[in-house]
Amino acid sequence: RCIGVKAEEAEAVLLTLNLLKQNINDARRAAACLWVIQVFSRSVSTANLIGENQGLDVIYRLIPRYTTKHLQTIKAAINAFAALLSTKANVRLVVSKGYTSGLLRLYEDWHSKDAEHVAVSICHALLRCLHKVTYSTAGRHALLSQGGITVLHQTTQTCLLSKSLEPLLEPSVQLMRKCLPKIRLPLTSDQSAYSFPLPGRPHVFPDIDVPSDESADESDDEEPEDNEEADSKDYDDDLETDLNKVRLRPDPDRPKELLPQYSRFCPELLHDFMELDSSSEPEEGSTSSSSSSDEDTVVLSSLPPHSSEKGSRRRSTAGSESSTSSSESHSETETSTDGHTPAAALLEARDFHSRSSILSTSPGFRGRVREARGEESPSQTEDEQDDEEEEGVEESHQTMIDRLLERHGACVPHHEPKMYRAAAANTKSIPGFSILAFPDFWGHLPPAGHEPMAPRRPNIQRKKVFEDVQRILNTDDIINKVVFDLEDNSVQGPSDSLRFFSKFECGNLRKAIQVRRYEYDLILNADANSSQHAQWFYFEVSNMVADVPYRFNIINCEKSNSQFNYGMQPVLYSVREALEGKPHWVRTGTEICYFRNHFCPARGSQRTTFYTLTFTTTFKHNEDVCYLAYHYPYTYSALKAHLNLLQKSVDPTKVFFRQQILCRTLAGNSCPVVTITACPASRAWKDLHQLRNRACIVLTGRVHPGESNASWVMKGTLEFLCSNDPVAQSLREAFIFKIIPILNPDGVINGTNRCDISSEDLNRQWFKPDPVLNPTIYHTKGFLYYLNSIGRTPLVFCDYHGHSRKKNVFLYGCSVKETLWQSGSAVDTVGLKEDPGYRTIAKTLDRIAPAFSFNSCNYLVEKSRSATARVVVWREMGVLRSYTMESTYNGCNQGIYKGLQTGTRELQEMGVKFCHSLLSLTKDVKALYSRILINHINLDHNNLDHKSHNCFEDDEPPCVEEIEYSVDCPSLKGTDLDSDVNSNMASADGEEEGDEGNKGEQQQRGSVGQSQQSSMKSRLFPHLITEASTETLSEKRNTCNGVNITDGQILS
Template identity: 45%
Template sequence: MMSITGFLCMCSSGMNARRAVDTGYLPTLLTIYQDWHRNDTRHRHVVIRKSILGCIKNLTNIKLGRKAFIDANGMRILYNTSTECLSVRTLDPLVNTSSLIMRKCFPKNRLPLPTIKSVFHHPLPHIPAGGPVAHNLETDFIIYVCYAPQNDDIETDINKLRPIQMNTRPFDELRAYEYFCREFSENFESNDSPLELDSISISKRPEGTADPDLVCSLGSLVLDTGVNGGSVDGPQDEGGEQAVLEVPDTAALLPLHDPDLYLEIVKSTRSVPAYTEVAYPDYFGHVALNLREPILERAYGVQRTKIFQDIERLIHSSDILDKVVYDLDNQSCPVIDNGESLKFNSKFESGNLRKAIQVRKFEYDLILNSDINSNHYHQWFYFEVGNIRPGVRYRFNIINCEKSNSQFNYGMQVLMYSVQDAINGSPHWVRTGSDICYYKNNFSRSSIAAGGQKGKSYFTLTFTVTFQHKDDVCYFAYHYPYTYSMLKMHLQKLSALRTAQIYYRQDDLCETLGGNSCPLLTITAMPGSSSNDHISQFRSRPVMFLSARVHPGETNSSWVMKGTLEYLMSCSPQAQRLRECYIFKIIPMLNPDGVINGNHRCSLSGEDLNRQWQNPNAELHPTIYHAKSLLQYLRATGRTPLVFCDYHGHSRKKNVFMYGCSIKETVWQTNVNTSTCELHEDLGYRTLPKLLSQMAPAFSLSSCSFVVERSKETTARVVVWREIGVQRSYTMESTLCGCDQGKYKVRGAIYRKRETDVCFCVIKFKPFFISNILEYLESQPFSHRATSWTATNLASEVDIRPRLPCFLLLKP
């Protein structure tokens, strides 16, 4: 025992490990381990066996050792011995060490793709060599390599932390944005009836072309763009016979959903792949389940079992089918008919699936497409599966994920929508899947895609599903999908809710790179009358600026925004009071092109738009450029927003929380000598998060941060704080998984982003509201208050009456 322990210590050195491999010790160690495994039937010498594995582990730390291990048939030896130990829990240390050795020695492979770049490409406008795109390409490597320690990312330059209001554009240029603020100069001669304001108009096709027909089949909804005239072909089954497709009547439950209107809007939506199909969930709509879905509790050893099954591919390679059943790189025929194999499809709005490979009879490897004009950002998925067999356990492996960890390891599940269930009256997205885990695989990432770092691997998200219905078509998604066409449909339906008391206007802020409009909404209350006093009160209301969906894969931000809009357009007395106090400027979708084309992070420029706020380019980043210009115009005219909040979704944290900006809190996290006593700061930025943590079960104050980091200096939150001068500038993050605190914890209950009850901060407020809280924030001298106030202390200072909610109220 002492000799094996000594050898274990010696071979931890790289030089000694090389000598041991050159001498041929590795095959000998494998033989010795096999002998101990056969003879130690009562498992009395587990320590010795583990030490032998430790020696093998040290020798395989070097490349030469891994090659010797493979040549000595080490994969098969350790696989066989490990599978024989699985039933004995006391032998887990041996199994775990063997698993580590096999994973390390598993040959690295490239993804089975012709290129890691996106299948689709969108031509970009001509940009000078020194433009933002060129600059980002030049600095990608520096960003990933130089900022390794997390604390080094905190800004230490006090001058960069102090808010500065820069006049980057002359006011004569900003004057054009007066068009989007017409409410401040409008002459209200009569308010007896709602104003005739702008609303969504659906673009018509040129004369001479036929009106597209909808061809329905249980597998896809096709927008027939033929020009031979038209009647609507009935739904057909695979044999070509007429079939009846009953659209579920969800009008009572989904007042903002209209399938026919949705189809009309889809026709005018421009996508790079020129989609001609519509996904059933988007067409039917979906009704949120009125229940709490528990977070999945993973069974012991699931991940280890999945890894062993992957290792079997190398050991029993003859059992692997390796049959391509869907390939987006083959544009002429992406869906490959292979008899009993599943049929995949993602050629619809927000869809993302690049390739599907059948590896075993009921197991499929799936590869996601990169963001357009990019070579990475693989996380969002949305695809269709057909030709399924009920009662069979299908395993799906998404093999090119990039993040090092995921909430899928902590109870999160994928979402599934069954067309058969929808037709039968249950149009629901439901959490599904068993044996879910997320782990590093043997597919290597190129250094280009990994920001200059070599040796990076992709990760696998694997889940198992058993389908319930024969001849069903099911859809899978990373999170509840919310398309651009859905937004436009909802906005048109919301505009119909306008009453004589509501001022609602919709403008097109700009046109995106892909030729789609970016809606800008203005919501407030109509003046009480055309008297000077009422008009003056109307024009003096503070501005609230809200935005969402700058990252296409964070679909929950759109559902939160939808709840916000529903509440602001509602007839409740609290909503009316809110409208009477503030003017809301809302951009519900900052990245329409990314949403339409199934991107996860970027726009068509291949860049993260939330990193372009400091110096946006009018051609490459039109939505950010014009949103910032509008904010600059508001500041230049003395109407700086009281609150700016950008809605986001978070994939690696639970609950709901906020990021804000604070000079003092940033300095506290650094070793800067500047005394915080010398820094004067309005502490109002903390009030809203503190009150929300007291009132909102889903809100986590401990997850909030007000530190300004270098890597975030170009984000909306920081730029609006520094350059526009908005003290209460926030990023509001909603979990993609669920809550682990408060009333929604209940065995880790997943908190659903439901259509009818999602609003700002995903909160359900009690039947009392904090009165005039934002007015109070402005009037109080927070710079003189102690920073150690608790939420309870602060709330006791506020006049609590059922008049005005704390910023925004969720409908009960």
């Protein structure tokens, strides 16, 4: 760039341009001038100067149609022209003069007539010019209007037939992708189909061009943003180097007088354990159930079957009063564990041997329709309906659900379909779900073996792009029929099309469009009250034909890359297989790729970028009912049922298990908080004192609803802590576990990907959470404040998350020293004391957990993540071991699981191993020094990499095919400027020798970079320039090689 500026200062730029004009009849000298201009053009101002002085016109006229002569000079002219197009001003100039069409016709001519493929680099250089021109919208429109897509598609089909033409494939494909016309999503609104009235805010969400929040879009708590591939300087600038901010605790965000209300969430400190002195069997609920005096605790099976409030069965709708405020009464009781409450009786099953596929939660079809619409019967009050339901529905329920269960039998451990149905009856959703998805009701068992990562077929993305281009060029086989619309129940597809459904808990599919006979475009629903964060999907599909490959294109994904490009597959559940005793979510899909598409928002800015996830699935059975999901679903109702099962499974004389309601969500759902520890050996003072002085461990999860893998890890943790395993028993004796398994119940229920129904990322609200809009975060933080205020600061805080861009499982923590080291801060860290204990758990996990990767862990504190749970709990509560544990959606690239995708078995195992790692914090406890336990923390002395890495970046190599449109034309090997100059010098030496004995004109042959000797006096374009016109070039040009160029247009 500097040489161009210096050339301007020396007035050498226009001199070189004039030399070019004067030496057009000399091929070698013209080439030399063109190379110099190419170098000068690296400076924007220099390139603009050349363009302003007709340099573009001069060089453009040096590019003829196909010829075998002077290839080196022609190539130099094209490359110089491309170099000048690096500025916006020159691009506008070229487009305005119609050169886009000329370049396209030149490319078509050279490509079609170069039978021996000796001018591949010239074709490539012309493509490079077209890439430059199409930087501008006008350039793209010009190429499109001149049939550029058709030309490029035809030429690429020729390139596929010849290996020597392969260098032209990628530039052509990228050019087509870039120039495809923008197509708006076929939606009435960019806003989510689910809206919810928020307290204190107008219930109006207009379609606006929302700027992309990359920090939110790309971060799965600690996951990288879209600018993650920027240079390391930007990353280092985000590191927090202000010692006052990282070392000084800020004042609490609320008065201390509000903290004592959280004392009820420490029932183990208040319980008198009277049952330990009783010789009779302990009453159910005495130790492991909640106190009836606590209005916020869960009422379990000791309650009468009809104690549930009638209002608990009401579904939340967008306008219902029951879900508009978080201040709804906390006295609402939960479903009893026996599954016989009136609310539970609302559930009804369809016969899965018929073509029907879904479970109903209301007594009849008309009732289902009314409930789904949030309507009441016109002639009955709710109370009257409830009375009738209590009397009549149970019989229907028995004849459907029980018959199904008796016929096929439930076989999933820690899962009871009736209990799930009961829990789901009290779950409140925005649309008022009245249907249960079969996998959630029936349960899931991990398949017997491991599932390897899917191999990526070479050039599969190119194949898919060609198919998409064909949709525009050839519409004969295009159907474009909407077969499912979440917002329009009347939509029905052809009898032979697939049928879709997603109006159930955790479901997400907004619209399905049949494109071809066996191809469907799918559009996901944005997060509630939002127009963003479409990524998670979970839907039912039926009416399929067996052994036929169906292509699915999810066309409005938002993340800029995905593990789907690196071996990850979606998951599938077959109802027929489940009823045959194989209730498995299995990885599925071939020809998987994830790339940027040409769709844009229905009403927002066309600059918004969407990505397509495309995969092909072949179903095993005709007219089966299957479910497809981004990852293994785990619903809020599944958690509620699971907690009730765990409560019933533990021995209340040994395990203190208490579930309580932390708070109500915006939609009125309860947020469970669970306490697990060991009961004292007796009521003796010593035993009670030991119990009340146990260290506290706080675990949370699922703040981002789409991270269902976090719930499976949490499931493993919960089941292990309630088990009879000696390690679990020792951990219960050493610690008191406070667990909030789902921090975002409303988001999970309504199938959002990242946000709560307030449209806020709850993991960015920890610094100052709103008690009304973010109640779960507000009260979780309040509870942590309370523990801190009574001297029971947690020993460990860990927030379970999922990561969509990286493999393995790993931790993010916080370290002042490592942050200062990484940032290159001038702060002297020699005298800075820091407890290295924050690394203990990670080092232990690296040795005992196969899926864990120590080298992926990170302990840096970033400004952009200052409001996440990990940083706030570390900074404000002083918890040294404050972590985010990230679990991959894909699989592992190290250890015994290398090359395998993680399933629910491995995720639950990770939850168990995390518990095992806590033994490393209790090695000084005498009771743990047994041979059985010490094996679980057998730490060897292998060297570990103790350096924090920039783990917010992708750990994958660049995708083998471009996910984005190429910014520039991919370079061609062996065509750099130096090689061209050297080649020209070699030919010049030969020309000088041949000049002695051969004054006549010589024919030139050869390929790129090589030309046979020719006379120095031979003209590049015979009769082009007269002696009187060497100073300035005329607008007209004489015929050369059968081509006439006038006003920038090529004429035959």
